[in-house]
Every structure is written in C-alpha cells, then in structure tokens.
Amino acid sequence: xxxxxxxxxxxxxxxxxxxxxxxxxxxxxxxxxxxxxxxxxxxxxxxxxxxxxxxxxxxxxxxxxxxxxxxxxxxxxxxxxxxxxxxxxxxxxxxxxxxxxxxxxxxxxxxxxxxxxxxxxxxxxxxxxxxxxxxxxxxxxxxxxxxxxxxxxxxxxxxxxxxxxxxxxxxxxxxxxxxxxxxxxxxxxxxxxxxxxxxxxxxxxxxxxxxxxxxxxxx
Numbered sequence: 001x002x003x004x005x006x007x008x009x010x011x012x013x014x015x016x017x018x019x020x021x022x023x024x025x026x027x028x029x030x031x032x033x034x035x036x037x038x039x040x041x042x043x044x045x046x047x048x049x050x051x052x053x054x055x056x057x058x059x060x061x062x063x064x065x066x067x068x069x070x071x072x073x074x075x076x077x078x079x080x081x082x083x084x085x086x087x088x089x090x091x092x093x094x095x096x097x098x099x100x101x102x103x104x105x106x107x108x109x110x111x112x113x114x115x116x117x118x119x120x121x122x123x124x125x126x127x128x129x130x131x132x133x134x135x136x137x138x139x140x141x142x143x144x145x146x147x148x149x150x151x152x153x154x155x156x157x158x159x160x161x162x163x164x165x166x167x168x169x170x171x172x173x174x175x176x177x178x179x180x181x182x183x184x185x186x187x188x189x190x191x192x193x194x195x196x197x198x199x200x201x202x203x204x205x206x207x208x209x210x211x212x213x214x215x216x217x218x219x
Contacts, residue, residue, distance in 0.1 A: 050215050052111050059118050061150035064143055067128040073121040075164035081157035084110050138197050145204050153214035159207040166200050
C-alpha cells in the first residue's frame, strides 16, 4: 500500500512541474513581445561632413561619365567643392581638429547650394557631345578617366577642377577650329589637339597617382 501511494502521488507532481515550466515559458515570451513592441528603432544619424562630400563627388562623377556635365560645368562645380574643403580644413585647424555646430551648419548650407547646382547642371540643355570621330572619342576617354578618378577618390576636387579646366580649353579650341572651317578640322588642327590631349592625359595620370586623395579613397 505504501508503494502504491507513492506511485500515485508522483504523477500529479510531474504534471504540476510541467505546468509550471510551461507557464514560465509563456510569461517570458509575453514579456519579450511586450518589450519588443514597446521599443522603437534608433533614428538614423545625420550624414557627416565627409559623407556629404563623398555623395557630392559621386554625383559629379556620374554626371561626367554620362555626359550630363560638360567639362566647364564640372570645373566650376569642383572649384566650389575645393573651396568648401579648404574652409573645412581651416575651421578644423582653428579648433583642434573639430568643427563647431555653427561651422557644420555653414558647411551644410554651402553644400546645399552646390547640390542644387549639380542638379541644375545635370538637367539643363548643356551636355557633352563627343561624336564618333577620333577627336571626340579621345575627349570621351579623358572624361571617363576623370570620372573614374573622382569616383575612386584618387582625384581631389581641386585636381578635378584643374583637369576639367584644361579639357574645357581644348573643347573651346576644337569648337573655334570647326567654326572657322565649315565644321571640320584640318590635319594640322587634329595633330595640335592630339598633342594637347597627350599632355592632358599625362596630367590625369600624375594627379591620379600622387599622394593627394579624397578621404576614404578606394584603391
């Protein structure tokens, strides 16, 4: 009788223990669910000064590669970017490597102005027309190399501005020569343009392989 009584009482005890474990599990799941529903994701941080600069350079590089930005437009945009970069460096140097809240706000306003100009320049009627001829293909190749240098960070804003200013001068010379010869170029003019593009090509190479790069430049 004693053994039978013990055997009978162990069954309800096991059931009680299993029920308690199940209740604890449900309670933990409920608390976890409530905690998950009560918490909201942390807001994304505002883009940093460096991220904003990189974004502007990517947009300019895309415009150069697509032909939406002419050499003159790119030179003008990059001259402004170089100015903002110089101002940022000066501000940091004066404040132990940091920027004050007002300096950040000022830089952001300047980048907003440049951003609007990038959009306008990329969507206006001015586009780069290269043509199928040798001179046009050489111009397009130079622009592709410059765009790649901007995208990779090998070219700084100042370097890009100078390179595109050089390309702008060659383009103006080509346009003037064509206008004076019924839309064509003489053999001598083609040779002169090719000589100038050779100089520009070496300039692009040197600037892409010197020690000046954008922050976070890609190898």
